[in-house]
Amino acid sequence: MGDEVILLDYWPSMFGMRTRIALEEKNVKFDYKEQDLWNKSSILLEMNPVHKKIPVLIHNGKPICESLIQIEYIDEVWPGKNPFLPSDPYQRAQAKFWGDFIDNKVYGPTRLIWGAKGEEQEAGKKEFIEMLRTLEAELGDKVYFGGETFGYVDIALIGFYSWFEAYEKFRNFSVEEECPKLIAWGKRCVKRESVVKSLPDSEKITKFLPQLREKIGIE
Amino acid sequence: MNQEEQVKLLGLWGSPFSKRVEMVLKLKGIPYEYIEEDVYGNKSPMLLKYNPIHKKVPVLIHGDRSIAESLVIVEYIEDTWKTSEPILPQDPYERAMARFWAKYVDDKVILALWKACWGPETEREKMVDEASEDLQCLEKELGDKQFFGGETIGFVDIAADFIGYWLGLVQEASGVTIMTAEKFPKLQRWSEDFVANSFIKEALPPKQKLVALFKTKFGSAKSK
Numbered sequence: 001m002g003d004e005v006i007l008l009d010y011w012p013s014m015f016g017m018r019t020r021i022a023l024e025e026k027n028v029k030f031d032y033k034e035q036d037l038w039n040k041s042s043i044l045l046e047m048n049p050v051h052k053k054i055p056v057l058i059h060n061g062k063p064i065c066e067s068l069i070q071i072e073y074i075d076e077v078w079p080g081k082n083p084f085l086p087s088d089p090y091q092r093a094q095a096k097f098w099g100d101f102i103d104n105k106v107y108g109p110t111r112l113i114w115g116a117k118g119e120e121q122e123a124g125k126k127e128f129i130e131m132l133r134t135l136e137a138e139l140g141d142k143v144y145f146g147g148e149t150f151g152y153v154d155i156a157l158i159g160f161y162s163w164f165e166a167y168e169k170f171r172n173f174s175v176e177e178e179c180p181k182l183i184a185w186g187k188r189c190v191k192r193e194s195v196v197k198s199l200p201d202s203e204k205i206t207k208f209l210p211q212l213r214e215k216i217g218i219e
Numbered sequence: 220m221n222q223e224e225q226v227k228l229l230g231l232w233g234s235p236f237s238k239r240v241e242m243v244l245k246l247k248g249i250p251y252e253y254i255e256e257d258v259y260g261n262k263s264p265m266l267l268k269y270n271p272i273h274k275k276v277p278v279l280i281h282g283d284r285s286i287a288e289s290l291v292i293v294e295y296i297e298d299t300w301k302t303s304e305p306i307l308p309q310d311p312y313e314r315a316m317a318r319f320w321a322k323y324v325d326d327k328v329i330l331a332l333w334k335a336c337w338g339p340e341t342e343r344e345k346m347v348d349e350a351s352e353d354l355q356c357l358e359k360e361l362g363d364k365q366f367f368g369g370e371t372i373g374f375v376d377i378a379a380d381f382i383g384y385w386l387g388l389v390q391e392a393s394g395v396t397i398m399t400a401e402k403f404p405k406l407q408r409w410s411e412d413f414v415a416n417s418f419i420k421e422a423l424p425p426k427q428k429l430v431a432l433f434k435t436k437f438g439s440a441k442s443k
Binding site: 050059062064065066069070072073076077089090092093094096097100101134 | 272281284286287288291292294295298299311312314315318319322323356
């Protein structure tokens with residue numbers, strides 16, 4: 001079957017990383033198209049007119065937006081190999097709960113860490129650490145969030161791992177000191193080929209951050 | 220986890236999020252025990268046990284396991300009780316679309332409408348414009364379908380319950396009008412069809428009680 005898969009994405013986006021990883025895990029060939037978020041392309045505006053955001057997955061001409069929805073879609077369209085979600089409804093619900101948690105509770109504080117000033121940054125850091133601790137408690141002693149296999153929640157969170165170094169340098173703290181189990185989990189994940197292919201170097205993100213702040217008009 | 224195990228729902232009588240779950244349970248004919256939670260006053264030990272992360276309602280308790288977040292609960296019910304009346308389509312692309320629009324309502328539209336009605340006067344016009352734009356997206360998406368789900372009530376219709384019932388009452392209580400039959404004829408017609416469904420109707424909280432609640436809880440904050 002001739003599947004045409006295109007991904008509109010932006011290299012440092014931890015959301016875009018999710019979709020890259022999901023496609024790589026399923027060995028789906030895709031055409032990666034880097035987007036300039038300050039000069040949005042006509043294809044981006046056409047394929048995501050509601051939000052005008054990345055990542056956008058385009059499968060045989062039809063767009064799917066929102067990274068967590070994309071992970072599920074990829075899992076449903078290319079089943080069999082490495083299912084991301086368990087078949088048990090309760091376990092599925094738990095995975096989705098944590099995906100929702102990551103989106104609603106983790107992203108916000110990280111945005112404050114690098115995107116705000118002074119006291120707000122510190123508040124962001126404190127909140128971020130608290131949320132990571134909650135996630136670490138959920139991980140427990142499991143290999144991955146889903147248990148023995150790499151899945152939905154792992155994919156939802158691992159993109160943030162590439163940003164940890166940047167957060168640490170910005171607010172002078174160590175994620176490993178606060179959440180050693182989570183770092184151990186991250187190190188396991190980055191051994192996977194799909195993750196290696198999808199995550200940028202932490203160093204690249206750390207160098208990029210001041211430029212990003214400037215682009216957004218923070219300094 | 221089997222279907223025969225007892226189902227309990229911790230909810231809040233006036234909450235559209237809580238009601239989403241009740242609507243689906245009723246649509247699918249699943250018996251459940253409803254427990255009203257005093258969320259703003261005294262959170263019960265049961266709530267703190269079954270939703271320790273967010274301490275919010277709704278929470279579905281099935282047997283001894285709990286699920287939180289209304290749309291996650293709705294999908295759980297869909298996955299567990301494979302009855303007639305599916306809420307989500309079978310096709311993966313259509314499912315992704317349904318999830319997209321439900322998330323849009325959840326993350327953007329409801330908040331925009333709420334802020335427009337109860338926010339400060341100085342921001343009123345701008346917020347009403349934003350909320351109207353969001354509603355236009357939904358109006359367009361609905362098109363000529365009877366429901367967002369097509370011929371029967373689906374995932375997006377359930378997610379949009381706030382628009383179908385609560386919005387009219389919030390507009391009445393706040394005095395701010397965003398959705399009218401003139402500006403949004405399709406959504407208006409949809410909301411009438413939505414609340415006319417017998418299972419939906421059964422779940423809805425009483426109008427006057429809700430309007431009174433809105434006026435008391437949010438109305439005083441408005442008059443600045």
